[in-house]
Structure formats: structure tokens, C-alpha cells
Amino acid sequence: MVAKLPEEEHPKAAFGWAARDQSGVLSPFKFSRRATGEKDVSFKVLYCGMCHSDLHMVKNEWANSIYPLVPGHEIVGVVTEVGSKVEKFKVGDKVGVGCLVGSCHSCDNCTNNLENYCPQLILTYGAKYYDGTITYGGYSDTMVADEHFIVRIPDNMPLDATAPLLCAGITVYSPLKYYGLDKPGTHVGVVGLGGLGHMAVKFAKAMGAKVTVISTSPNKKQQAIECLGADSFLVSHDQDQMKVAMGTMDGIIDTVSAMHPFVPLLGLLKSHGKLILVGAPEKPLELPAFSLLMGRKMVGGSCIGGMKETQEMIDFAAKHSIKSDIEVIPLEYVNTAMERMLKADVRYRFVIDIGNTVNSSH
Numbered sequence: 001m002v003a004k005l006p007e008e009e010h011p012k013a014a015f016g017w018a019a020r021d022q023s024g025v026l027s028p029f030k031f032s033r034r035a036t037g038e039k040d041v042s043f044k045v046l047y048c049g050m051c052h053s054d055l056h057m058v059k060n061e062w063a064n065s066i067y068p069l070v071p072g073h074e075i076v077g078v079v080t081e082v083g084s085k086v087e088k089f090k091v092g093d094k095v096g097v098g099c100l101v102g103s104c105h106s107c108d109n110c111t112n113n114l115e116n117y118c119p120q121l122i123l124t125y126g127a128k129y130y131d132g133t134i135t136y137g138g139y140s141d142t143m144v145a146d147e148h149f150i151v152r153i154p155d156n157m158p159l160d161a162t163a164p165l166l167c168a169g170i171t172v173y174s175p176l177k178y179y180g181l182d183k184p185g186t187h188v189g190v191v192g193l194g195g196l197g198h199m200a201v202k203f204a205k206a207m208g209a210k211v212t213v214i215s216t217s218p219n220k221k222q223q224a225i226e227c228l229g230a231d232s233f234l235v236s237h238d239q240d241q242m243k244v245a246m247g248t249m250d251g252i253i254d255t256v257s258a259m260h261p262f263v264p265l266l267g268l269l270k271s272h273g274k275l276i277l278v279g280a281p282e283k284p285l286e287l288p289a290f291s292l293l294m295g296r297k298m299v300g301g302s303c304i305g306g307m308k309e310t311q312e313m314i315d316f317a318a319k320h321s322i323k324s325d326i327e328v329i330p331l332e333y334v335n336t337a338m339e340r341m342l343k344a345d346v347r348y349r350f351v352i353d354i355g356n357t358v359n360s361s362h
Contacts, residue, residue: 074138
């Protein structure tokens with residue numbers, strides 16, 4: 001059997017930008033999307049957020065990338081076609097797709113609305129779909145997905161600033177809820193003020209928490225307090241500041257993907273406090289047992305959320321007017337944006353304006 005070219009695999013022509021190898025450089029790419037199946041929703045992509053994981057994937061830093069790779073899992077747009085058995089969506093609806101497009105639907109995780117932990121979950125890009133073809137993400141003009149993995153976007157939400165909620169938003173919303181840090185009056189620390197961190201501040205504040213941002217950059221204090229509404233700010237390498245805050249926090253959401261010391265963070269927690277990791281440093285953590293034993297503290301993790309919770313998060317965001325702080329860019333700017341993202345030179349999320357710039361790039 002002769003392998004088909006990406007543009008011949010499926011009946012619908014599609015266009016995006018893809019990385020071809022570990023250099024991670026993206027360039028125009030013609031491919032194809034499957035026809036709209038009976039349970040599928042097809043939509044025109046209008047915006048796609050750029051997530052830090054896109055950067056790791058285009059360069060194969062997690063050693064699991066399949067090329068050509070079209071990144072993007074913060075995808076929003078307008079429905080153009082629905083399958084005959086689709087019940088929840090119609091043409092013209094505003095919708096989104098996040099990090100997943102498939103799961104087994106029968107394991108314990110799936111039956112408990114935790115498709116994100118399904119052993120057979122299918123990621124939105126760089127994964128094998130049920131039909132054996134490779135999934136392509138949202139740096140592209142069209143998208144098709146099973147209706148189960150489609151999120152409805154309420155009318156009062158701006159599409160561009162909503163896109164990052166589909167990964168960054170749910171990544172911080174889920175642990176705040178699961179670990180009980182969503183109760184009014186809870187004191188929550190947020191480590192790192194990037195794409196994830198700024199969303200964690202907004203969600204925790206909307207849940208009624210007192211929020212302290214913990215950062216290595218003193219110059220972020222004004223943004224944290226005046227722009228994002230944090231209650232206080234700690235410079236993590238300022239020992240005096242850290243000492244004063246010892247034992248004051250119920251939980252900490254740690255969004256940082258670079259290596260950093262965890263023991264000082266555990267010191268900030270009250271007894272029974274929880275340090276929750278949502279960033280993924282490449283090397284193993286160093287955790288002296290005593291810093292957990294003294295105060296019955298816990299280190300946990302969390303990875304995105306299931307579909308039911310993702311919809312709940314979007315609806316919560318709509319109710320509380322939570323959106324991402326974004327810089328909108330044209331599709332042809334993606335390589336520069338990747339370089340800037342590597343240097344954390346964005347406040348706080350790049351969003352690609354696919355709808356208005358895709359035609360000019362091919």
C-alpha cells in the first residue's frame with residue numbers, strides 16, 4: 001500500500017502551518033480533514049491560542065512528536081457543518097476544541113467524565129486517530145471533531161480571548177476545584193505569572209480566594225496586583241519576604257515548567273496545605289521528606305480536565321467575565337512568536353488570528 005500524501009488522506013482540503021522536523025520551524029502546509037461523520041462537528045477556525053506545549057512539541061522535546069506537525073489545541077471558531085446524529089450543536093454556533101479529540105468512552109476515567117486521564121486518549125494534534133491518520137491541530141483553517149469533544153462558547157465571550165481558556169484555563173480551574181481551593185476565603189499562592197499563572201489568579205479571585213503571586217521577577221508586581229487583582233506579591237528569592245509568608249497558604253498552584261526549588265514553597269503552606277504542580281519541569285523533583293511530614297503537607301498534580309468540567313469552566317468564565325490577556329498575531333508571525341514565547345516575552349498568551357490571516361499566507 002502506498003502511503004497517501006497528507007492532502008489526499010481525506011476528502012476535505014485544509015491548510016495550516018506545520019513543523020517538518022526538530023528545528024521546529026513552521027511553514028505553510030496543505031493537508032486534508034475527514035468528511036463530517038454522523039457524530040462530528042466541523043467548524044471554520046477563527047482563532048487559535050499558542051500554548052507552551054506547542055513549543056515543546058514542534059522541537060520534539062518530549063520525544064513523541066510525529067512530523068509534519070500542525071500544533072494548536074486552543075481552537076475556536078464557528079460551526080459550518082454537523083453530522084446527522086449531532087444533538088448539541090448547529091451551524092453558526094460558536095465552539096471550541098481543547099487538548100483532546102478522542103478517548104475510549106468505557107474506562108473508569110471516561111465514565112467519570114475524566115477523559116483527560118483515559119489511557120487511550122487522543123490528543124488534538126500529533127496523535128493517531130481511530131482511523132490511523134495523524135491528528136492536526138488548530139494552526140489551520142478548519143477543524144472537525146466528535147461532538148463529545150466540542151465545547152460551546154457563550155455569546156458574551158470574545159472568541160480571541162476565550163481560546164486560551166481551552167488549555168490554560170482548564171489547566172488551572174480543574175485543580176482549584178479538585179483540591180478544594182475554590183472556597184471563599186481560601187489563601188491560594190500562584191507560582192509564575194505567565195499564560196497559566198495569570199489565568200490561575202483570575203479564576204481563584206472569582207472563586208473568592210485571597211491570592212498571592214510568587215515570582216522570581218519583582219517587576220511583575222504591578223501587573224499582578226493592579227492588572228490581575230492579586231492581593232499580594234512575593235519575590236521567591238527574597239528570603240525576608242518568604243519568611244514573613246511562611247505557613248500562611250492553604251494551597252499553591254505551581255505553573256512553572258523550568259527547574260526551581262520546591263522546599264521554600266512547601267514552607268509557605270499551612271498544615272495540610274497542598275502544592276499542586278501544573279507545569280512540567282523536565283528533571284525529577286527534589287523533595288526532602290521532612291518538608292512534607294511537618295504539617296502533613298501534600299504535593300499533587302493535575303492535567304487539563306474532562307469535557308464536562310471544561311464546559312463548566314467556560315460557563316464560569318462567561319459568568320464572571322474571565323478572559324485571557326492576549327496579543328493577537330497573524331499566522332505568518334508564528335515562528336517569531338515561538339521565539340518570543342521561549343523568552344517569556346508575551347503578556348500573557350499569543351493568539352493567532354486564523355480567520356483574517358490564513359488566506360494571505362497561501
